[in-house]
Amino acid sequence: xxxxxxxxxxxxxxxxxxxxxxxxxxxxxxxxxxxxxxxxxxxxxxxxxxxxxxxxxxxxxxxxxxxxxxxxxxxxxxxxxxxxxxxxxxxxxxxxxx
Numbered sequence: 865x866x867x868x869x870x871x872x873x874x875x876x877x878x879x880x881x882x883x884x885x886x887x888x889x890x891x892x893x894x895x896x897x898x899x900x901x902x903x904x905x906x907x908x909x910x911x912x913x914x915x916x917x918x919x920x921x922x923x924x925x926x927x928x929x930x931x932x933x934x935x936x937x938x939x940x941x942x943x944x945x946x947x948x949x950x951x952x953x954x955x956x957x958x959x960x961x962x
């Protein structure tokens with residue numbers, strides 16, 4: 865068997881480790897992005913059907929997109945913070961075991 869050394873551990877990506885960090889971060893962000901895309905598509909269809917002026921349509925679509933981007937940014941930041949805390953906890957647990 866091959867012994868892991870510290871250089872190989874540092875080269876690896878956090879996303880490829882398969883640890884708790886990946887399970888916390890990726891599924892929640894992917895789900896939020898999917899829901900956001902569906903909501904924006906529904907908003908777009910609603911704006912195209914409604915008898916609105918062109919500036920009103922653009923304003924509504926821009927506002928919906930800005931709110932969605934803000935929501936997604938907030939959720940990503942929260943997920944990254946949680947992932948960093950989990951990674952720090954895993955590292956401290958690993959040091960305690962040695």
